[in-house]
Amino acid sequence: MKRYLRNRGKILIFMMLMATLALSVFFYKMALGFYAAKYTESAHGKYANRIDPRDLGYVVGNCVHCHEQHASIGGTGSSPEQFLLFYPNNSSSQNNNFCFQCHKGAGSVQFGGITNYTYSKNFGGGTQTYTNIYDAFNPLAGTASSHNLSDVLNHAIKRNIGFTSNNNACAVCHNPHTAQRNYPVALSGMGGVNTALRRPVDYATQNTNLWGDEDLAHSGLNERMIDYDSKYISPYYKGGLTFEPANNLTNDGRNLPNFVNFCVSQCHTSNDVYSTERGRNLTVIEWEATGDQHGRNFDPSGLGVTVAPYTNINFNYVLSCTDCHEPHGSTNEWLLRTCVNGKDNISVPGPYRWLDFCTACHSVSEHYSPWDSTTNCNQSGVCHQHGKLF
Amino acid sequence: MNKRQRAQSRGRSAKSKVYVFCMLLVALSSLLYALSLDAKVTGYCSNCHTMHNSQNGRPVAQDFDGSSFSFTDTPKEGLLIYSCLGCHSATNGATWQDSATKAPIVFNTVEPTYGVKGLAAGNFFYVSATVDDTGHNILATNPDGILDDTPPGGSFPSGGSYAGRLRCSGTRGCHGHNGGQSGDSAIDDETSALKGAHHGSDTPPLNGDLSDVARNYRFLLGIAGKEDSDWEQETSTSHNEYKGDTNFGVTNTISYLCSECHGNFHSSDGVGSASPWLRHPTDILLPQTGEYATYDPTTTYNNLVPVAYIDFDNPSRATAVVMCLSCHRAHASPWFKMMRWDYKGWPGSGTNGCGACHTSKD
Numbered sequence: 001m002k003r004y005l006r007n008r009g010k011i012l013i014f015m016m017l018m019a020t021l022a023l024s025v026f027f028y029k030m031a032l033g034f035y036a037a038k039y040t041e042s043a044h045g046k047y048a049n050r051i052d053p054r055d056l057g058y059v060v061g062n063c064v065h066c067h068e069q070h071a072s073i074g075g076t077g078s079s080p081e082q083f084l085l086f087y088p089n090n091s092s093s094q095n096n097n098f099c100f101q102c103h104k105g106a107g108s109v110q111f112g113g114i115t116n117y118t119y120s121k122n123f124g125g126g127t128q129t130y131t132n133i134y135d136a137f138n139p140l141a142g143t144a145s146s147h148n149l150s151d152v153l154n155h156a157i158k159r160n161i162g163f164t165s166n167n168n169a170c171a172v173c174h175n176p177h178t179a180q181r182n183y184p185v186a187l188s189g190m191g192g193v194n195t196a197l198r199r200p201v202d203y204a205t206q207n208t209n210l211w212g213d214e215d216l217a218h219s220g221l222n223e224r225m226i227d228y229d230s231k232y233i234s235p236y237y238k239g240g241l242t243f244e245p246a247n248n249l250t251n252d253g254r255n256l257p258n259f260v261n262f263c264v265s266q267c268h269t270s271n272d273v274y275s276t277e278r279g280r281n282l283t284v285i286e287w288e289a290t291g292d293q294h295g296r297n298f299d300p301s302g303l304g305v306t307v308a309p310y311t312n313i314n315f316n317y318v319l320s321c322t323d324c325h326e327p328h329g330s331t332n333e334w335l336l337r338t339c340v341n342g343k344d345n346i347s348v349p350g351p352y353r354w355l356d357f358c359t360a361c362h363s364v365s366e367h368y369s370p371w372d373s374t375t376n377c378n379q380s381g382v383c384h385q386h387g388k389l390f
Numbered sequence: 391m392n393k394r395q396r397a398q399s400r401g402r403s404a405k406s407k408v409y410v411f412c413m414l415l416v417a418l419s420s421l422l423y424a425l426s427l428d429a430k431v432t433g434y435c436s437n438c439h440t441m442h443n444s445q446n447g448r449p450v451a452q453d454f455d456g457s458s459f460s461f462t463d464t465p466k467e468g469l470l471i472y473s474c475l476g477c478h479s480a481t482n483g484a485t486w487q488d489s490a491t492k493a494p495i496v497f498n499t500v501e502p503t504y505g506v507k508g509l510a511a512g513n514f515f516y517v518s519a520t521v522d523d524t525g526h527n528i529l530a531t532n533p534d535g536i537l538d539d540t541p542p543g544g545s546f547p548s549g550g551s552y553a554g555r556l557r558c559s560g561t562r563g564c565h566g567h568n569g570g571q572s573g574d575s576a577i578d579d580e581t582s583a584l585k586g587a588h589h590g591s592d593t594p595p596l597n598g599d600l601s602d603v604a605r606n607y608r609f610l611l612g613i614a615g616k617e618d619s620d621w622e623q624e625t626s627t628s629h630n631e632y633k634g635d636t637n638f639g640v641t642n643t644i645s646y647l648c649s650e651c652h653g654n655f656h657s658s659d660g661v662g663s664a665s666p667w668l669r670h671p672t673d674i675l676l677p678q679t680g681e682y683a684t685y686d687p688t689t690t691y692n693n694l695v696p697v698a699y700i701d702f703d704n705p706s707r708a709t710a711v712v713m714c715l716s717c718h719r720a721h722a723s724p725w726f727k728m729m730r731w732d733y734k735g736w737p738g739s740g741t742n743g744c745g746a747c748h749t750s751k752d
Contacts, residue, residue: 061737069670075536080668
């Protein structure tokens with residue numbers, strides 16, 4: 001007791017120090033609120049390897065693979081470009097965008113080239129279509145479709161969330177300094193997965209906050225589909241024995257970023273999203289209880305006649321945008337996937353001729369005829385589309 | 391006077407003595423400090439000069455070829471014994487200041503073992519002994535294999551041709567009269583370009599003076615700055631303070647000196663005037679927001695990534711300025727393109743010096 005009394009001052013100081021330490025950790029978490037993703041953990045930090053700098057001895061992932069500090073390298077000067085890029089930014093160009101200097105097939109300046117398959121192939125097991133980002137954004141004529149980069153950037157600017165015409169359109173969805181390789185699916189260690197996404201709304205204030213890498217406990221946000229809605233069930237991976245996106249038995253969305261929040265929160269949330277391709281503003285995506293039945297609006301009638309794994313008619317399944325859509329581009333219209341719920345080689349042969357597509361999840365046994373491959377499922381807006389019988 | 395008054399009187403007297411003692415200490419310290427900063431050459435004339443280049447029938451002047459010294463019958467200008475480089479070099483790796491002349495050593499023929507790979511500007515060892523793209527190529531025997539004599543991003547301040555090797559001073563050099571400042575006339579000869587500088591006073595303040603080479607930061611004509619007394623042989627207690635500004639047209643900044651040859655890297659046309667920059671900017675304020683907010687060089691000096699200040703006598707975070715020397719050593723470094731760190735090898739074995747400012751790029 002005497003010893004305690006003699007040392008109680010020291011003990012008190014020690015306890016105060018420990019308390020301060022604990023509080024500082026707490027406040028740090030409160031102050032930041034998210035895991036600040038590191039460049040060295042990003043796809044560019046790990047794999048960027050432009051041919052010219054590589055030949056000069058720069059290591060993989062070095063800044064020089066995108067940025068030339070003085071527009072002069074190895075004695076060769078070049079025209080200085082925005083953001084010190086080695087090639088013009090061409091911020092909203094669909095076919096000459098800076099990012100395509102590496103992310104394309106022939107002519108890629110990345111040593112060994114880069115292969116980026118479609119979502120359908122990587123996460124659904126489907127047959128290969130596009131093998132790089134450039135091709136996905138520049139589909140051949142026909143029924144193919146893609147996000148229009150000019151529309152994407154213009155909309156982001158209009159939202160007043162920090163983007164300007166100087167920003168590269170790809171940076172609306174991706175932070176090039178933090179975007180991670182997301183295939184094969186890998187757990188992040190914080191309850192989420194390695195992800196290439198950063199929400200547009202986070203650009204100005206939380207640019208290093210990836211989307212989908214943290215669970216609810218770490219992030220405080222619903223970054224994963226399971227956190228968005230517990231009624232999310234993953235579609236089948238091709239073969240029907242495993243599930244997307246990891247080709248394993250996990251099917252509750254814990255390994256899938258919350259694409260509903262990602263796609264809707266700043267972009268498809270109002271009817272001011274202009275589509276050059278359509279020549280009009282796009283339909284609002286309403287995924288809440290009063291919206292689409294593919295979202296949280298429950299249809300107890302069972303008329304949807306869904307197939308496995310969506311067979312419980314008393315269960316209000318909630319889908320992810322990527323269950324049906326490619327993020328970059330598709331050989332089908334409306335960026336519709338070519339492999340859905342395990343069904344591969346889906347083709348949409350003409351406008352709204354979706355029979356092949358919809359039957360990946362629905363039986364048409366209860367559907368009014370006609371319903372063959374020539375049928376227009378939209379019927380000039382009378383039948384199926386977002387906001388109506390969807 | 392009672393006992394209490396006597397005690398009070400003794401107290402006042404003691405206080406006065408302490409006060410006087412303190413004042414004397416301050417005055418002495420100031421004097422010693424000033425003397426220590428005055429780099430005016432002192433000592434025997436024969437440390438640097440030879441009157442006839444003849445002593446006991448033998449020459450005194452010595453040539454230095456980058457690795458060793460040899461006596462020469464050819465006298466040197468200014469009655470000097472050595473060339474610039476000869477005087478400022480050492481044939482071992484430990485010497486950072488010549489014991490006789492007190493000259494700072496910028497060239498060790500053996501890899502330097504002191505400081506951060508040399509003094510503040512680095513060490514020419516690295517461009518002499520290893521490769522030719524790690525420093526300013528001042529040795530006749532070691533031109534840059536790619537650039538040869540052409541400075542990237544500009545031209546020599548004299549506006550002349552690129553013919554001829556880079557030198558320490560003069561028309562094709564950094565120190566002395568190189569013609570890089572408006573109003574200065576270039577002097578081609580290395581020695582003449584620095585005439586009088588070593589005997590002048592470089593006691594602070596050094597704000598750039600075209601009429602007296604000594605009155606400039608490191609004899610860099612027109613350039614202001616505050617010199618560390620040991621040239622950053624160590625930086626834990628003191629270090630250089632560089633002059634920066636937010637206007638490319640201000641001519642007494644350290645980055646302006648670099649731009650005399652590398653103009654495209656320090657101009658609105660070459661760099662831009664705001665983000666998105668075209669080249670990495672210099673002479674801009676180090677932003678205080680976003681990822682830059684966490685780097686405060688006034689509280690945590692990082693010798694790897696120093697900054698300049700608009701008022702270098704009163705450094706403040708708000709007036710911290712990015713400069714060429716934030717990333718590069720002026721003479722040479724172990725790293726490609728005179729970087730202060732192994733940029734080329736990062737990530738991997740290299741160092742993320744960029745991350746000092748770009749804190750989110752880690």
